[in-house]
Amino acid sequence: MRRTAANTAIVVDSTADFPEASERFGNWRIVPLYVRFGDESLRDYVEIQPDAFYGRLRGADELPTTSQPTPGDFLAAYEQLAEYDRVYSLHLSSRLSGTYESARTAAAEIGGDRVRVFDSRTASAAVAMLGLAVQRRLERETTDEEVETLVARYAESAGLLFTVDTLEFLARGGRIGKASALAGQMLKIKPILTLAEGEVVPVKRVRGNQKAFAEFVAEFTRRTRDEPGLRVGIAHADAPERAAALADMVRRERPRAEIEIMTSLGPVVGTHAGPGTVGFFWSHDA
Numbered sequence: 001m002r003r004t005a006a007n008t009a010i011v012v013d014s015t016a017d018f019p020e021a022s023e024r025f026g027n028w029r030i031v032p033l034y035v036r037f038g039d040e041s042l043r044d045y046v047e048i049q050p051d052a053f054y055g056r057l058r059g060a061d062e063l064p065t066t067s068q069p070t071p072g073d074f075l076a077a078y079e080q081l082a083e084y085d086r087v088y089s090l091h092l093s094s095r096l097s098g099t100y101e102s103a104r105t106a107a108a109e110i111g112g113d114r115v116r117v118f119d120s121r122t123a124s125a126a127v128a129m130l131g132l133a134v135q136r137r138l139e140r141e142t143t144d145e146e147v148e149t150l151v152a153r154y155a156e157s158a159g160l161l162f163t164v165d166t167l168e169f170l171a172r173g174g175r176i177g178k179a180s181a182l183a184g185q186m187l188k189i190k191p192i193l194t195l196a197e198g199e200v201v202p203v204k205r206v207r208g209n210q211k212a213f214a215e216f217v218a219e220f221t222r223r224t225r226d227e228p229g230l231r232v233g234i235a236h237a238d239a240p241e242r243a244a245a246l247a248d249m250v251r252r253e254r255p256r257a258e259i260e261i262m263t264s265l266g267p268v269v270g271t272h273a274g275p276g277t278v279g280f281f282w283s284h285d286a
Contacts, residue, residue: 001085003147005138009084010131011077013069013099014044015092017235017263018128020259025135027084029077033099034067035267041067044268049117053267054238054275066268068099074106078115087115088147090131093198094119096272116144119135121155121198124269125233125261126281130154132232132260133285154283159223160194161203162279163212192216217249218283226254233261237270247278257282 001007006028012021014032021028032043035053037060042048048056057064074089081087089107094100107115120127133154134147190212192203203219203229206212224230232250236243247259265273 002141008086009081011089016127018046035269050264065170071105089117095198126236158283165276230257231260233281237265238275242278
């Protein structure tokens with residue numbers, strides 16, 4: 001059966017950092033994760049927005065914690081989409097969160113194969129960009145096989161680089177992965193990080209923001225071609241100036257590229273990345 005935007009829906013979780021998704025596209029839904037300050041549990045982007053979150057985080061005595069959506073949360077979203085023959089559910093790397101497993105549990109409860117759940121093996125705006133790539137194919141008609149091929153290719157070839165002010169947040173949240181070897185060496189060191197097989201891994205260590213930015217430029221230009229199919233996403237945690245500098249760099253180095261998304265890291269991703277984080281994502285999409 002041909003898949004179109006009229007008969008196929010897309011579900012992402014809130015860590016895609018694409019809060020306007022369901023307003024832009026009638027066939028999209030967002031399932032929020034939770035951030036908890038003490039005994040207070042708040043739905044990501046629904047009950048707490050990034051600006052309020054970062055203000056609260058900077059003054060918090062204890063770091064907040066996060067939790068994945070329940071299978072019931074996903075089930076409610078899938079049931080809202082009952083008019084669609086197929087649902088593609090695209091989620092944060094399973095190495096970073098149990099969100100993917102919650103979605104799979106809900107899909108199994110529905111039964112059959114109407115809901116297909118994918119582990120993106122990436123995070124933040126990269127998941128939103130994957131969803132947008134699927135949406136473009138739906139708008140010109142596609143098949144399940146073509147979408148599965150797209151998701152697999154995206155996981156293998158899409159680029160992601162980010163840097164954090166401190167590894168403290170990743171370490172406390174248990175999301176540090178193979179970058180743990182850097183944790184004790186952070187004095188004036190800026191780690192350049194990526195996700196490989198869905199896990200945080202170090203790319204390089206440099207001293208200071210200026211050298212980190214230069215490394216971003218070097219890696220981006222080495223791994224991309226200046227062509228109309230190059231799509232870029234930029235995300236930051238309470239660091240809009242750094243995000244703007246990245247956008248300027250993309251326009252300068254790859255003028256034919258499209259900056260598809262510029263967004264804040266939401267409360268859940270921001271809990272683990274920490275204020276000052278900035279990153280960007282890219283893919284070549286014909």
